[in-house]
Amino acid sequence: MAEVVRIDGGAEAPATPSLPQNIEAEAALLGALMIDNRLVEDIQLRLKPHHFFEPLHGRVYEAILRMTDKNMVANPVTLKPIFDADEAMKEVGGPAYLAQLTGSGAAVIGARDFAAQIYDLALLRALVGVGRDMVEGALDTSEEVAPLTQIERAESELYRVAEEGGTASSVKSFGEATRLALEQAEKALNSGGHLSGITTGLDGINTKVGGMHKSDLVILAGRPGMGKTSLATNMAFSAAKRFVQDQEDGIDPAKSAGAPVAFFSLEMSADQLATRILAEQSGISAENLRMGKISQQEFRHLARAAGELSTLPLYIDDTPGLTIAALRARARRLKRQKGIGMVVVDYLQLLQGTGKNNNDNRVQEISEISRGLKQLAKELDLPVLALSQLSRAVEQREDKKPQLSDLRESGSIEQDADMVWFVFRPDYYVAAKQPPDDHPDFAAWQEEMQRVYGTAELIVAKQRHGATGKVRMRFDAKITKFSDAGDSDYLPEMRS
Numbered sequence: 001m002a003e004v005v006r007i008d009g010g011a012e013a014p015a016t017p018s019l020p021q022n023i024e025a026e027a028a029l030l031g032a033l034m035i036d037n038r039l040v041e042d043i044q045l046r047l048k049p050h051h052f053f054e055p056l057h058g059r060v061y062e063a064i065l066r067m068t069d070k071n072m073v074a075n076p077v078t079l080k081p082i083f084d085a086d087e088a089m090k091e092v093g094g095p096a097y098l099a100q101l102t103g104s105g106a107a108v109i110g111a112r113d114f115a116a117q118i119y120d121l122a123l124l125r126a127l128v129g130v131g132r133d134m135v136e137g138a139l140d141t142s143e144e145v146a147p148l149t150q151i152e153r154a155e156s157e158l159y160r161v162a163e164e165g166g167t168a169s170s171v172k173s174f175g176e177a178t179r180l181a182l183e184q185a186e187k188a189l190n191s192g193g194h195l196s197g198i199t200t201g202l203d204g205i206n207t208k209v210g211g212m213h214k215s216d217l218v219i220l221a222g223r224p225g226m227g228k229t230s231l232a233t234n235m236a237f238s239a240a241k242r243f244v245q246d247q248e249d250g251i252d253p254a255k256s257a258g259a260p261v262a263f264f265s266l267e268m269s270a271d272q273l274a275t276r277i278l279a280e281q282s283g284i285s286a287e288n289l290r291m292g293k294i295s296q297q298e299f300r301h302l303a304r305a306a307g308e309l310s311t312l313p314l315y316i317d318d319t320p321g322l323t324i325a326a327l328r329a330r331a332r333r334l335k336r337q338k339g340i341g342m343v344v345v346d347y348l349q350l351l352q353g354t355g356k357n358n359n360d361n362r363v364q365e366i367s368e369i370s371r372g373l374k375q376l377a378k379e380l381d382l383p384v385l386a387l388s389q390l391s392r393a394v395e396q397r398e399d400k401k402p403q404l405s406d407l408r409e410s411g412s413i414e415q416d417a418d419m420v421w422f423v424f425r426p427d428y429y430v431a432a433k434q435p436p437d438d439h440p441d442f443a444a445w446q447e448e449m450q451r452v453y454g455t456a457e458l459i460v461a462k463q464r465h466g467a468t469g470k471v472r473m474r475f476d477a478k479i480t481k482f483s484d485a486g487d488s489d490y491l492p493e494m495r496s
Helices: 022-037 039-042 056-068 074-085 089-090 095-102 111-137 147-165 174-191 201-211 230-248 270-282 286-291 296-311 324-338 364-382 412-416 426-432 440-451
Strands: 004-006 013-016 216-223 261-265 315-319 343-344 384-389 421-422 454-463 467-476 481-484 490-494
Touching: 004 440, 013 095, 013 481, 022 039, 022 056, 022 095, 022 324, 056 089, 074 095, 074 201, 089 286, 095 230, 111 147, 111 426, 201 454, 201 467, 216 230, 216 364, 216 412, 230 261, 230 270, 230 315, 230 343, 230 384, 270 286, 270 315, 315 324, 315 467, 324 364, 343 364, 364 384, 364 412, 426 454
Parallel strands: 216 384, 216 421, 261 315, 261 343, 343 384
Antiparallel strands: 004 013, 421 454, 454 467, 467 481, 467 490
C-alpha cells in the first residue's frame, strides 16, 4: 500500500513511490566482481554502467570493466587511485568503501543473479521514465498539441526499452551455423537451383544474386527517371504474390520464396503506388488510368485485377517525413502484427535522423540512417530494400553508367550495404540527345534509339555473397514494368 502524506494539514495524497532499485544487490555484485574478475566476462555482455541506480556504483563498475579489458587486476587496491578525488566516494568513507564491498565472499555465488536483478530493475525504471514522459507530454498544452506525434514518440521509446530487454546472446555454435547454411542451400535447390532468398520477380536477377537474403541491406540507386520506384514496386509485388502462391501450394511459410512486404513510400502516396501495380497487372497505361482514358472493357479488366490483388500481403505506409527511429518502430509493429518478411524504403534521402543537429551535418545524418536500416534488417531478420538517389556527377560524364562513388552524401551507404544495385536505362539518355528531323545526325540517332529502346540494366556494383556484374532487363514505360530480357540475361563485369 502506498505511503500517505498530508497536504496543507488537511487532505491526504499518496506519496510519490520510489523507483525500482536494489542498492544492496549492486553493492554485492561489485564486491563479487572485485573478488573474482573472471565473472566480468559473462556479466558485461548484458549489464552496462547506466543500469546501476546508484551513480557511484555505476562508475565503480565502469572502472572494473576498463581495468579487466586491459588485462589488469581490478580490486580495492588497484581501484583506489581512481576514486581518491571522487566526491560521492568521500561521502561514504572514501576508497575504504571499496574494501567494504568485498566483505562478503558469499556474494560470488549469487553474482549472476544479482546482475540479472539489477538489469531487470533498470528496465523497469526506463519504463517508468517513458510513462512519466507520456503523462507530462499529454498534460502540457503550452505548445502546439500534436497527440499523434506524442504517441509515435512514446511507441518508439517503448520499443527501445523492449528491444533492450529482449537482447539475447547471438553466439551460435558452428553446428548451428552450418545447419542454417544447409537450410539456405536446400531452399535454393528446391526453387530450381538459383533462389535462396526472397524472389525479385525477375529470373535474371534471381540467378545473379540468389534473391534478397535475410538480414541484408540492399541499396537500389539511380538517377531520377531511371525507374527505381517502378523496379522496387515490381519486386515488392512479386514477393507478396509468391508468398500467396506458396501458401496455396501448401509450402511452409518459412520455406517460401516470397514474403509479406512493408513498403514505406516517403515520395509517392499509397494510391499512386497502387495505380502503378494495377497498370502493371492489367496492362493498361498508368497515365490513362489516372486521366480516365479507358474503355468500359478495360475498366472491367481493371476491376477484376483489383479484386485479385485485394488480398495481397503488401502494406503501404505513405507517412511523409519519417525519422529512422519511427520507421524502425513501425516496421517492428508490422513484423509482429502482419508477419512481414521484407521492407522497402522509397527513398533513403527522404528519411530524417534522430539527432538535433543533423541539419548541420547531412553526411552524419545519412550515416545514421543507413546504419539504422542495416540494424533493422538484422534485428527483424529480413531483407531491407532501400532506394537511393545518385549525385549529379553521373550527368557530367560521357559514360552515364553509375558508379559506387556516385552514391549521394555518404560513403557509409556503400559500407553498410550488403548489395548495391544501380538501375540504368540507356534509352533515357539517347532520347535526350534527339536532333531536329532535318539534322544530318537524325538517321544515326534514330537507329541508335531503335537499338536501345526499352532496354535496361541492373548493375550489381557490390555483393557480399558473390561477384559483381550486369543483368539485362526490358522496361515498358507505358505500364512501368520491368521484365527479363530473355536473352543472355547475365553479363560478367568487364575487367580492364
